Amino acid sequence: MEKPITTLYSKYGTALLYLIVGGLTTGINVVLFFGLTHLAMPWFWANIIAWVLSVLFAFIANKKVVFNSADMTFRTVIKEGASFFT
Template structure:
């Protein structure tokens, strides 16, 4: 297993780390959402908290681990974080709409709706990153 990871990293480097961080970000979002809703937090607020904390994790790990940025100047951090959170905020709107339709209007299974939601959010984040903020 370790050899496989090392081989993938040497071949794909940054892209591999980006995928790992993205997977962990999605996992954090789903786990937080379900944890908070099981603690009786309404789905809307659970989603906002899960979104914020998972995006914060993604910002920090992408900056430090994936891209190895050492620039921690306040001005740089503010500029980068505002751009990153704004981009992810656009997909939060779709995220909330999907959950509203799936959970409130269709009374869907929370796990199925959240997984579908995350697939759409990942696709939107990719499109936004590639075509809007490229």
């Protein structure tokens, strides 16, 4: 008989990884925003920088960890990155 965690992972593995990456993305955004505003950066610029860096993390993590994409050619990354950001 399979262990419950193994069963859950085999059934919902991609969804769980997607949720974990999403949680980490949110955490990165919050930490960067508050860290930058604590360093006296105006909230507008801190928000933009935190958003761009957290979405960049989400793109890379989803591509590599969640979807196991092996295609890392420059053209593909630019095309997929533009779609992801917009």
